[in-house]
Ligand SMILES: Nc1ncnc2c1ncn2[C@@H]1O[C@H](COP(=O)(O)OP(=O)(O)OP(=O)(O)O)[C@@H](O)[C@H]1O
Protein backbone atom coordinates (compact mmCIF):
# COMPACT_ATOMS: atom_id res chain seq x y z
CA UNK A 1 0.00 0.00 0.00
CA UNK A 2 1.31 3.43 -0.89
CA UNK A 3 2.27 5.50 2.12
CA UNK A 4 1.04 9.01 1.59
CA UNK A 5 3.60 10.33 4.01
CA UNK A 6 6.57 8.69 2.32
CA UNK A 7 9.17 11.24 1.31
CA UNK A 8 9.13 11.80 -2.43
CA UNK A 9 12.26 12.07 -4.49
CA UNK A 10 13.70 15.59 -4.52
CA UNK A 11 11.09 17.55 -6.40
CA UNK A 12 12.16 19.49 -9.43
CA UNK A 13 12.72 23.12 -8.46
CA UNK A 14 10.14 25.66 -9.60
CA UNK A 15 12.67 27.34 -11.88
CA UNK A 16 15.62 25.47 -13.38
CA UNK A 17 18.03 27.42 -15.56
CA UNK A 18 20.78 25.50 -17.33
CA UNK A 19 23.66 26.99 -19.30
CA UNK A 20 21.87 30.26 -20.06
CA UNK A 21 23.66 32.63 -22.43
CA UNK A 22 22.83 36.00 -23.84
CA UNK A 23 25.29 37.40 -26.32
CA UNK A 24 24.30 40.77 -27.77
CA UNK A 25 25.63 41.22 -31.31
CA UNK A 26 27.59 44.41 -31.90
CA UNK A 27 28.55 45.52 -35.38
CA UNK A 28 32.08 46.84 -35.23
CA UNK A 29 31.72 49.35 -38.07
CA UNK A 30 29.06 50.44 -40.50
CA UNK A 31 30.46 48.44 -43.42
CA UNK A 32 32.02 45.71 -41.39
CA UNK A 33 30.45 42.32 -41.55
CA UNK A 34 32.48 41.13 -38.64
CA UNK A 35 30.34 41.13 -35.56
CA UNK A 36 31.53 41.25 -32.00
CA UNK A 37 29.40 40.01 -29.13
CA UNK A 38 28.73 41.38 -25.69
CA UNK A 39 28.79 38.25 -23.57
CA UNK A 40 26.36 39.67 -21.03
CA UNK A 41 25.36 36.25 -19.69
CA UNK A 42 27.77 33.48 -20.49
CA UNK A 43 26.56 30.12 -19.28
CA UNK A 44 24.63 30.46 -16.02
CA UNK A 45 22.85 27.58 -14.31
CA UNK A 46 20.63 28.18 -11.31
CA UNK A 47 17.73 26.49 -9.52
CA UNK A 48 15.08 28.42 -7.62
CA UNK A 49 12.70 26.48 -5.44
CA UNK A 50 9.03 27.28 -4.83
CA UNK A 51 8.73 29.94 -2.09
CA UNK A 52 12.48 30.43 -2.12
CA UNK A 53 14.40 33.67 -2.49
CA UNK A 54 17.70 33.49 -4.32
CA UNK A 55 19.77 36.65 -4.24
CA UNK A 56 21.89 37.71 -7.20
CA UNK A 57 24.72 40.16 -6.61
CA UNK A 58 27.66 41.58 -8.51
CA UNK A 59 29.02 44.88 -9.77
CA UNK A 60 27.27 46.98 -12.36
CA UNK A 61 27.42 45.47 -15.84
CA UNK A 62 28.07 41.88 -14.76
CA UNK A 63 24.84 40.67 -16.38
CA UNK A 64 22.30 40.47 -13.55
CA UNK A 65 19.43 42.21 -15.31
CA UNK A 66 20.13 40.45 -18.58
CA UNK A 67 19.96 37.13 -16.75
CA UNK A 68 16.68 38.02 -15.00
CA UNK A 69 15.09 39.18 -18.26
CA UNK A 70 16.33 36.23 -20.27
CA UNK A 71 14.73 33.81 -17.78
CA UNK A 72 11.38 35.50 -18.37
CA UNK A 73 12.10 35.75 -22.10
CA UNK A 74 11.69 39.50 -22.00
CA UNK A 75 14.85 39.15 -24.06
CA UNK A 76 15.54 36.01 -26.05
CA UNK A 77 18.34 33.83 -24.67
CA UNK A 78 21.14 32.95 -27.10
CA UNK A 79 21.53 29.47 -25.63
CA UNK A 80 20.53 27.41 -22.65
CA UNK A 81 17.26 26.19 -21.18
CA UNK A 82 14.78 27.52 -18.65
CA UNK A 83 12.23 25.21 -17.11
CA UNK A 84 9.36 26.51 -15.06
CA UNK A 85 7.45 23.91 -13.14
CA UNK A 86 8.87 21.32 -15.52
CA UNK A 87 7.92 23.21 -18.69
CA UNK A 88 10.48 24.39 -21.19
CA UNK A 89 10.00 28.17 -21.33
CA UNK A 90 12.45 28.74 -24.18
CA UNK A 91 10.49 26.42 -26.46
CA UNK A 92 7.15 28.22 -26.00
CA UNK A 93 5.65 29.85 -29.08
CA UNK A 94 4.57 33.49 -28.94
CA UNK A 95 0.96 32.77 -27.99
CA UNK A 96 1.79 30.16 -25.40
CA UNK A 97 4.41 32.49 -23.97
CA UNK A 98 1.88 35.30 -23.54
CA UNK A 99 -0.35 33.00 -21.56
CA UNK A 100 2.52 31.52 -19.63
CA UNK A 101 3.94 34.94 -18.61
CA UNK A 102 1.31 35.07 -15.92
CA UNK A 103 3.37 32.76 -13.77
CA UNK A 104 6.55 34.78 -13.97
CA UNK A 105 6.57 38.51 -13.35
CA UNK A 106 9.14 41.25 -12.86
CA UNK A 107 9.46 44.25 -10.57
CA UNK A 108 11.73 46.94 -11.95
CA UNK A 109 14.32 49.11 -10.32
CA UNK A 110 12.83 52.42 -11.26
CA UNK A 111 9.25 52.97 -10.13
CA UNK A 112 9.30 56.29 -12.01
CA UNK A 113 9.83 55.03 -15.54
CA UNK A 114 8.28 51.58 -15.24
CA UNK A 115 4.71 52.82 -14.80
CA UNK A 116 2.87 54.37 -17.73
CA UNK A 117 2.33 58.02 -16.67
CA UNK A 118 -0.86 58.33 -18.73
CA UNK A 119 -2.64 55.42 -17.12
CA UNK A 120 -4.65 55.50 -13.93
CA UNK A 121 -3.60 53.10 -11.22
CA UNK A 122 -6.73 51.02 -11.67
CA UNK A 123 -5.81 50.45 -15.31
CA UNK A 124 -2.13 49.80 -14.61
CA UNK A 125 -2.98 47.14 -12.05
CA UNK A 126 -6.18 46.01 -13.79
CA UNK A 127 -4.54 45.33 -17.16
CA UNK A 128 -2.89 42.01 -16.24
CA UNK A 129 -6.11 40.94 -14.50
CA UNK A 130 -8.03 41.51 -17.75
CA UNK A 131 -5.38 40.16 -20.11
CA UNK A 132 -5.12 36.90 -18.25
CA UNK A 133 -8.86 36.64 -17.72
CA UNK A 134 -8.59 36.53 -13.92
CA UNK A 135 -11.78 38.51 -13.50
CA UNK A 136 -14.51 39.36 -15.97
CA UNK A 137 -16.56 42.49 -16.09
CA UNK A 138 -15.53 45.95 -14.97
CA UNK A 139 -16.83 45.57 -11.45
CA UNK A 140 -15.01 42.31 -10.86
CA UNK A 141 -11.74 43.71 -12.24
CA UNK A 142 -12.07 46.81 -10.05
CA UNK A 143 -12.76 44.68 -7.00
CA UNK A 144 -9.67 42.65 -7.76
CA UNK A 145 -7.59 45.84 -8.13
CA UNK A 146 -8.83 47.15 -4.77
CA UNK A 147 -7.84 43.86 -3.15
CA UNK A 148 -4.41 44.02 -4.76
CA UNK A 149 -3.87 47.61 -3.66
CA UNK A 150 -4.82 46.65 -0.14
CA UNK A 151 -2.34 43.79 -0.23
CA UNK A 152 0.47 46.22 -0.96
CA UNK A 153 -0.67 48.76 1.60
CA UNK A 154 -2.48 51.25 -0.61
CA UNK A 155 -6.10 52.27 -0.21
CA UNK A 156 -8.80 52.18 -2.85
CA UNK A 157 -8.48 55.96 -3.22
CA UNK A 158 -5.37 55.24 -5.30
CA UNK A 159 -7.55 53.76 -8.07
CA UNK A 160 -8.31 56.92 -9.98
CA UNK A 161 -4.96 58.62 -9.50
CA UNK A 162 -1.93 58.72 -11.82
CA UNK A 163 1.60 57.49 -11.02
CA UNK A 164 3.06 61.01 -10.67
CA UNK A 165 0.75 61.69 -7.73
CA UNK A 166 2.61 59.13 -5.63
CA UNK A 167 5.93 59.04 -3.80
CA UNK A 168 8.72 56.67 -4.88
CA UNK A 169 7.84 54.08 -2.25
CA UNK A 170 4.15 54.21 -3.14
CA UNK A 171 4.95 53.85 -6.82
CA UNK A 172 7.01 50.79 -6.09
CA UNK A 173 3.98 49.41 -4.24
CA UNK A 174 1.95 49.99 -7.40
CA UNK A 175 4.66 48.12 -9.35
CA UNK A 176 4.38 45.24 -6.88
CA UNK A 177 0.58 45.22 -7.16
CA UNK A 178 0.86 45.10 -10.95
CA UNK A 179 3.26 42.14 -10.74
CA UNK A 180 0.93 40.36 -8.30
CA UNK A 181 -2.13 41.01 -10.46
CA UNK A 182 -1.23 38.10 -12.71
CA UNK A 183 -1.07 35.80 -9.65
CA UNK A 184 2.49 34.71 -10.40
CA UNK A 185 4.47 32.08 -8.56
CA UNK A 186 7.85 33.56 -9.42
CA UNK A 187 8.98 37.18 -9.45
CA UNK A 188 12.26 38.64 -10.66
CA UNK A 189 12.87 41.68 -8.46
CA UNK A 190 15.51 43.69 -10.32
CA UNK A 191 16.98 46.09 -7.76
CA UNK A 192 13.52 47.09 -6.58
CA UNK A 193 14.95 49.23 -3.78
CA UNK A 194 17.84 51.10 -5.30
CA UNK A 195 15.79 54.07 -6.49
CA UNK A 196 14.20 54.50 -3.05
CA UNK A 197 15.19 56.44 0.07
CA UNK A 198 16.83 54.25 2.69
CA UNK A 199 13.93 54.91 5.07
CA UNK A 200 11.49 53.51 2.50
CA UNK A 201 13.61 50.51 1.52
CA UNK A 202 12.85 48.59 4.70
CA UNK A 203 9.10 48.98 4.13
CA UNK A 204 9.32 47.51 0.65
CA UNK A 205 11.60 44.70 1.85
CA UNK A 206 9.09 43.80 4.52
CA UNK A 207 6.24 44.00 2.04
CA UNK A 208 8.05 41.57 -0.29
CA UNK A 209 8.73 39.24 2.62
CA UNK A 210 5.14 39.31 3.85
CA UNK A 211 3.78 38.68 0.37
CA UNK A 212 6.13 35.75 -0.04
CA UNK A 213 4.83 34.16 3.14
CA UNK A 214 1.22 34.82 2.28
CA UNK A 215 1.35 33.76 -1.37
CA UNK A 216 4.25 31.29 -1.43
CA UNK A 217 6.15 33.33 -4.02
CA UNK A 218 9.64 32.54 -5.25
CA UNK A 219 11.96 35.48 -5.89
CA UNK A 220 15.12 36.10 -7.80
CA UNK A 221 16.24 39.15 -5.89
CA UNK A 222 18.81 41.21 -7.77
CA UNK A 223 20.67 43.80 -5.72
CA UNK A 224 23.81 45.74 -5.11
CA UNK A 225 23.27 45.94 -1.38
CA UNK A 226 24.65 42.77 0.12
CA UNK A 227 23.09 43.47 3.50
CA UNK A 228 19.55 43.43 2.10
CA UNK A 229 20.30 40.33 0.07
CA UNK A 230 21.51 38.51 3.17
CA UNK A 231 18.36 39.43 5.05
CA UNK A 232 16.01 38.30 2.30
CA UNK A 233 17.68 35.37 0.59
CA UNK A 234 18.03 31.74 1.48
CA UNK A 235 20.76 31.34 -1.11
CA UNK A 236 22.93 33.87 -2.89
CA UNK A 237 24.66 33.73 -6.28
CA UNK A 238 27.58 36.03 -7.02
CA UNK A 239 27.99 37.00 -10.65
CA UNK A 240 31.07 38.32 -12.42
CA UNK A 241 31.30 39.09 -16.14
CA UNK A 242 28.37 36.97 -17.15
CA UNK A 243 29.14 33.96 -14.97
CA UNK A 244 28.25 32.75 -11.50
CA UNK A 245 31.51 32.58 -9.55
CA UNK A 246 30.09 31.50 -6.20
CA UNK A 247 26.79 30.16 -4.91
CA UNK A 248 25.96 29.26 -1.34
CA UNK A 249 23.36 29.55 1.39
CA UNK A 250 23.38 33.15 2.52
CA UNK A 251 24.68 32.02 5.91
CA UNK A 252 27.69 30.25 4.39
CA UNK A 253 28.39 32.96 1.89
CA UNK A 254 28.56 35.70 4.50
CA UNK A 255 30.41 33.63 7.07
CA UNK A 256 32.81 31.90 4.77
CA UNK A 257 33.13 33.55 1.36
CA UNK A 258 35.56 31.60 -0.80
CA UNK A 259 35.91 33.50 -4.05
CA UNK A 260 38.27 36.50 -3.89
CA UNK A 261 35.61 38.51 -5.72
CA UNK A 262 32.95 37.66 -3.12
CA UNK A 263 35.42 38.57 -0.38
CA UNK A 264 36.07 41.91 -1.98
CA UNK A 265 32.35 42.64 -2.35
CA UNK A 266 31.70 41.66 1.27
CA UNK A 267 34.60 43.66 2.61
CA UNK A 268 32.83 46.78 1.39
CA UNK A 269 29.81 45.99 3.60
CA UNK A 270 30.02 47.73 6.98
CA UNK A 271 30.18 45.29 9.90
CA UNK A 272 27.75 46.20 12.70
CA UNK A 273 29.89 45.37 15.74
CA UNK A 274 33.21 47.26 15.89
CA UNK A 275 35.07 44.21 17.30
CA UNK A 276 34.33 42.16 14.21
CA UNK A 277 36.24 44.35 11.81
CA UNK A 278 36.66 43.06 8.33
CA UNK A 279 39.74 44.07 6.36
CA UNK A 280 38.71 46.18 3.42
CA UNK A 281 39.77 44.62 0.13
CA UNK A 282 39.87 47.13 -2.66
CA UNK A 283 38.96 45.93 -6.11
CA UNK A 284 41.61 47.19 -8.48
CA UNK A 285 40.43 48.67 -11.75
CA UNK A 286 37.07 48.34 -13.44
CA UNK A 287 35.11 45.34 -14.61
CA UNK A 288 36.71 44.35 -17.96
CA UNK A 289 34.63 44.52 -21.10
CA UNK A 290 32.32 41.57 -21.65
CA UNK A 291 33.11 41.91 -25.37
CA UNK A 292 36.59 40.56 -24.88
CA UNK A 293 36.70 38.96 -21.44
CA UNK A 294 40.19 38.16 -20.11
CA UNK A 295 41.47 34.64 -20.86
CA UNK A 296 41.49 32.03 -18.12
CA UNK A 297 39.60 33.17 -15.03
CA UNK A 298 37.98 36.44 -16.06
CA UNK A 299 38.63 37.85 -12.58
CA UNK A 300 42.39 37.22 -12.66
CA UNK A 301 43.51 40.75 -13.73
CA UNK A 302 41.92 42.15 -10.54
CA UNK A 303 42.70 39.26 -8.24
CA UNK A 304 45.35 39.50 -5.52
CA UNK A 305 45.92 35.75 -5.32
CA UNK A 306 45.96 34.96 -9.05
CA UNK A 307 48.66 32.49 -10.07
CA UNK A 308 50.56 33.12 -13.26
CA UNK A 309 50.36 30.29 -15.74
CA UNK A 310 47.18 28.95 -14.13
CA UNK A 311 44.57 31.63 -13.51
CA UNK A 312 45.43 33.56 -16.68
CA UNK A 313 45.26 30.39 -18.79
CA UNK A 314 42.56 28.08 -17.49
CA UNK A 315 38.99 29.06 -16.76
CA UNK A 316 38.01 27.55 -13.40
CA UNK A 317 34.84 25.45 -13.38
CA UNK A 318 32.24 25.79 -10.63
CA UNK A 319 32.96 23.03 -8.15
CA UNK A 320 31.35 22.03 -4.86
CA UNK A 321 33.31 22.77 -1.69
CA UNK A 322 30.65 21.71 0.80
CA UNK A 323 26.96 20.93 0.61
CA UNK A 324 25.29 23.62 -1.43
CA UNK A 325 28.43 25.75 -1.64
CA UNK A 326 30.04 25.98 -5.07
CA UNK A 327 32.85 28.23 -6.25
CA UNK A 328 34.75 28.84 -9.47
CA UNK A 329 38.30 29.56 -8.31
CA UNK A 330 41.54 27.57 -8.71
CA UNK A 331 42.80 28.82 -5.36
CA UNK A 332 39.71 28.38 -3.17
N1 LIG B 1 20.65 45.55 -25.41
C1 LIG B 1 21.97 45.46 -25.20
N2 LIG B 1 22.85 45.52 -26.22
C2 LIG B 1 24.18 45.41 -26.01
N3 LIG B 1 24.73 45.24 -24.80
C3 LIG B 1 23.91 45.18 -23.73
C4 LIG B 1 22.48 45.29 -23.87
N4 LIG B 1 21.92 45.19 -22.62
C5 LIG B 1 22.95 45.04 -21.76
N5 LIG B 1 24.14 45.03 -22.42
C6 LIG B 1 25.47 44.86 -21.83
O1 LIG B 1 25.47 43.63 -21.13
C7 LIG B 1 26.25 43.72 -19.95
C8 LIG B 1 25.39 43.32 -18.77
O2 LIG B 1 24.39 44.30 -18.54
P1 LIG B 1 23.30 44.18 -17.39
O3 LIG B 1 22.40 45.35 -17.51
O4 LIG B 1 22.71 42.84 -17.45
O5 LIG B 1 24.19 44.30 -16.09
P2 LIG B 1 23.73 44.46 -14.56
O6 LIG B 1 24.53 43.49 -13.78
O7 LIG B 1 22.25 44.39 -14.46
O8 LIG B 1 24.24 45.93 -14.21
P3 LIG B 1 23.58 47.02 -13.19
O9 LIG B 1 23.98 46.58 -11.82
O10 LIG B 1 24.23 48.28 -13.60
O11 LIG B 1 22.10 47.02 -13.41
C9 LIG B 1 26.76 45.14 -19.90
O12 LIG B 1 28.06 45.17 -20.43
C10 LIG B 1 25.80 45.89 -20.79
O13 LIG B 1 26.43 47.00 -21.36
Ligand SMILES: [Mg+2]
Pocket residue numbers: 064065066190
Ligand atom coordinates in the same frame (compact mmCIF):
# COMPACT_ATOMS: atom_id res chain seq x y z
MG1 LIG C 1 20.77 45.70 -13.81
